[in-house]
Amino acid sequence: MARSTTSATAHSCVIGEDMACAHVTPGHTLDLMRRRLAAATPSRWQDALVTAVSGGVAELALLESGRVLRVWNHEAIGSTVVAGDPVALHGVYGVLAAGDSWVSVRELD
Numbered sequence: 001m002a003r004s005t006t007s008a009t010a011h012s013c014v015i016g017e018d019m020a021c022a023h024v025t026p027g028h029t030l031d032l033m034r035r036r037l038a039a040a041t042p043s044r045w046q047d048a049l050v051t052a053v054s055g056g057v058a059e060l061a062l063l064e065s066g067r068v069l070r071v072w073n074h075e076a077i078g079s080t081v082v083a084g085d086p087v088a089l090h091g092v093y094g095v096l097a098a099g100d101s102w103v104s105v106r107e108l109d
């Protein structure tokens, strides 16, 4: 039986030699370049409130537009944010800022 090559999802992580996720795309490891680009474009941060957290998914309500969206991280995002937390989302580079913590996230919808 042939193995399907289409079953791999964007949620799968490739583990590198240091046992950390080897992806640097939004939702995976936040690399220095993306961190610097996000920091260099402060006008693109959007204030939001966390409305729900489940596994690697957090639901956010953007304060300015009222838009509700979900973001995903490859690890349990509940270790960084809980419902009710004020956060900032960088929509261009996929960074969620919660206090001093920056997490790489991918918008799901």
Ligand SMILES: [Zn+2]
Pocket (backbone or CB within 6 Å): 012, 013, 014, 021, 022, 023, 027, 028, 029, 074
């Ligand atoms: Zn990953």
